[in-house]
Amino acid sequence: MGDARLGETASAEVFRGNLDKLVNKINEERGIDLGQYRRPYLERRLAARMRVLELHSYRQYADRLDQDPGEYDSLMNTLTINVTEFFRDKVVWDSLRVNVLKPLIAAKREGRNRTIRIWSAGCATGEEPYSLAMLMLDLLGDDARRFLLSVTATDLDPRALETARKGVYDSTKLRRIPPGYQVRFVRVLDREHFEIAPHVRDHVRFSEFNLFDEPPLRVVDLIVCRNVFIYFDRDQQARVLRNFQASLARGGYLVLGRSEKLSPDAAAALEPIDGKERIYRRPARA
Incomplete structure (x- = not known):
């Protein structure tokens, strides 16, 4: 039981670490500070992009950003949900x-x-x-x-x-x-x-x-x-x-x-x- 919990903790730390690396990469290369978003919200929106691209890890997504710089724009479009109307409410x-x-x-x-x-x-x-x-x-x-x-x-x-x-x-x-x-x-x-x-x-x-x-x-x-x-x-x-x-x-x-x-x-x-x-x-x- 102890070994299983230790393994889960280690996996979670790797998961967070890879996400932090991705966030830092985006900030350094494009000046986009994803740290401004709530972490659960950020994870959900990144997951949405990764599903579209059929990717399974933050490392793969980082590689995709290198291969296709246009993905940065798609990511920002996903993060900023523009629900608005004239004279709303x-x-x-x-x-x-x-x-x-x-x-x-x-x-x-x-x-x-x-x-x-x-x-x-x-x-x-x-x-x-x-x-x-x-x-x-x-x-x-x-x-x-x-x-x-x-x-x-x-x-x-x-x-x-x-x-x-x-x-x-x-x-x-x-x-x-x-x-x-x-x-x-x-x-x-x-x-x-x-x-x-x-x-x-x-x-x-x-x-x-x-x-x-x-x-x-x-x-x-x-x-x-x-x-x-x-x-x-x-x-x-x-x-x-x-x-x-x-x-x-x-x-x-x-x-x-x-x-x-x-x-x-x-x-x-x-x-x-x-x-x-x-x-x-x-x-x-x-």
């Missing part, structure tokens, strides 16, 4: 309109600062940042020309970002966009595709970014990061939240996914605006 967008964007615009109109910075973190194929831009342009109305509206959208998946930059989508996604917005902000290309109008795309900038890196923005009025934390453990979530706190302007807002929670430090620093929909605000004064 209507109740969240209703709360954003009433509790965040209208007060934000009113405050900007009262002050001299006419710059509005929004960060869509984990933007996937672009539906969320384009939705934010459409909603903002609607609320600004004729005053839109007097404001500098900037929506920065970041993601780790280069394939998703390529789709986002094109701004062309399958017609089945059109039903999620309000009819009035379809007229103002969308152009139908053919029976199967539509594109986001240029005057909307002009306000959105996409870039590849790892949420664990130094934040790319400061003095941000609104950060939206929904359904991304499910891939991270608590320490990693806290690390990203610290980055968000450093990026938020005083009085700036943060929106998370409904199943996601603030770390203790973030909860102490941010005030709830809509607790049910996970909308928070950095106090305007320290």
